[in-house]
Amino acid sequence: MNLKFIKEGITSPKGFMSSGISCGIKGKNLKDLALVMSASPCNSAGVFTKNKIKAAPILVTQNHLKSKTARAIIANSGNANTCTGKKGIEDAEKMCSLVAKESGIEKDDVLVASTGIIGVKLDIDSIENSVPHLVKKLDKEGYKDASEAIMTTDTFPKTLSVKFEIQGKPAVIGVMAKGSGMIHPNMGTMLSFITTDVNISSDLLEKALRESVRISYNRISVDGDTSTNDTVLIMANGLSGNEMIEKENEDYRIFLEVLEKLNVKIAKMIAKDGEGATKLIECRALNVPSERDGEIFAKSIICSNLVKTAFFGCSANWGRILDAVGYSGGDFDINKLQVCIGSSKGNIMVFKNGEPVKFSAGEAKDILSEDEVYISLDFNSGSHNVRCWGCDLTYDYIKINGDYMS
Template sequence: MTIKYIQGGVTSPKGFTSSGIHCGIKKNKNKKDLALIISEKECNAAAVYTKNQVKGAPLLVTKDHLKNNTAKAIIINSGNANTCTGDTGLANARKMCEFVANSLNYNTEDVIVASTGVIGVQLDIDKIKDSIPTLVGSLSENGYLASTEAIMTTDTFEKTLALELELSGKKVTIGAMAKGSGMIHPNMATMLSFITTDINISPTLLDKALKASVNISYNRISVDGDTSTNDMVTILANGLAENNLIDEENEDYLLFLEALKTITISLAKMIAKDGEGATKLIECTVLNAKSEEEGELLSKSVISSSLVKAAIFGSDANWGRILCALGYSGIDFDPLKVDLTFGSSVGDIKVCENGSPLNFSEEIAKNILLEKEIQILVDMKAGSNTVTCWGCDLTYDYVKINGDYRS
């Protein structure tokens, strides 16, 4: 059995249910703002957190609760980040875990917490407390869409996926949901993502697989250059697939890692495509880099460039901006060896060879760049490493959205 996508999300693996409701944090009563994911069995758990020095209270509480590498539930609110809220914010993050634990007869340390939304505003914890009975009562194997909707802020569509694979004769399922549209910049990873799986795997290898998948997916996207304060990726594995325990890096581990990378890359591309105000997904692939690290820094520099993003918005084949972005990446390379090619679903066109302009058709180039998904191929001719990062164009609407974000 190969890896295959199925319809679903965080409730697709055995033993998981979820819910999503409106509790009143968001003013719009039609928008859900509180989500819950639970497992019927204790899970091995791992997480990766933002590297921003300013971290939201939920991240600090989650880190503390995951010291034993286990968890059974995740509660998430949107509309308020619970960041820069002092001791009150920490107390509120802990209370969110306590509310769930008391309702489900779990240990408080078995519940982890996440928040997203406006920074610097105290969370109305009473609204969450009063909504816990409804939240718990709404738990369902079909709740993945409701919980995905409840974690959205400026997202324009739900980001939810599930896939299946076979390990030691057993069907293993991975489900995931994510949110992210603004404050997206590589550095782990300025968004929220919650992954569930019924795989039977040791905590050490679960943590290793999560970090490896994050490094080549969520850490390779950028929307606006802002690394957020609250963002993290978590994974819960409850073992109900009953595959042979994975406690060494064998063939089963490698297949699981491939599946995990597949789902996180797909979600990362969704986030980049859904950048605030964005109209186009930008995929920059650096070919023949000296090392993977250098390739990543070069590619990130291109997708993070405001001038490159603006040019793609305008369908302008202004390739000099790309070479410029490569030049300030901090990587030492020979500009006179670089080739640049633009591509999309309608074709591709090389615009630069060995650092010099080619006599290309501006009309053909514009038609290529008018598409919704744009590829930028950069051949460094310096090694044998290939790295891809994802971003989006920069539009007028980005400023509009962020100019009145709190209103």
């Protein structure tokens, strides 16, 4: 399927509006409060951090998702509302009830997410004062403000939508997300909110979400630290008018494919905009016995500090790549392994038949000086292909995360 991605976002599907304002948490008039609202009830699903310590808004959202339906998402940046005890749960519930009251919907139909500093109680009064204005500003163009309001040290808002057809009817999926970042010294969170007007059962919606998350967000790493607040939410209001997708038929497969492609695009944006990063590194594990094997190999490589610093230095340091494959825990035959590095500027083989392949360091440096590069490992031992994404490790990562106290 050839898809056209549009630089719009969560308000592109029929019936969705959004807004983003400054409520004062971040200060300096920076936007820090976002709202997404559907004109009608949505089948909804969420995928959350596997961290044992979960932020209060995640616990509240999981509870509100038991009905598998929702109408709205409220999210703040600047404070993660994590490790904040009972008060944290009360504050997250209150964020939902404020939106519900102001917009005349049920509290349980509001989902909530937070990103920012850990362990500081939320300034719920400022949020309370701001929600009426937030609801009033709901608009089709509001995706821009909303995508800014969830940013922390992201250097650009991540917002995108895609149009396609289901049963001959125009359908849209929109998304906004934020990556790992530090506006305060102690947080890093990935949030992604997805909207669609496709009519799909809540069970299949959840299934499609999980499947697409597995091969997109779960295949990126900026620094290996899994946040306490990671949240991906999807809301489908069915306004596109297709007959409800209730089976894993061709319609479901179309929806899944579009969702996957969209989430992969957003995930790559997040990896590319990792803290201090100068480039996106795509690692391809080709011809592996299973997807799990490919993930083990590719993730080990993109998480290696030594590989990440090598790519910052534009060095085709295949020794570090092989080292990371070797300690990944996966099984492989080094004599069957072929390793290439490349970018839009070209591609060179660096390892084959158990031995190094001679190459020009100058040519490698030129290829790796691009802002999107790849490592390709052909294991010649199966039929599965897996891609994972990371970024380089740079002086700016240290500056962002280590310099604030000096």
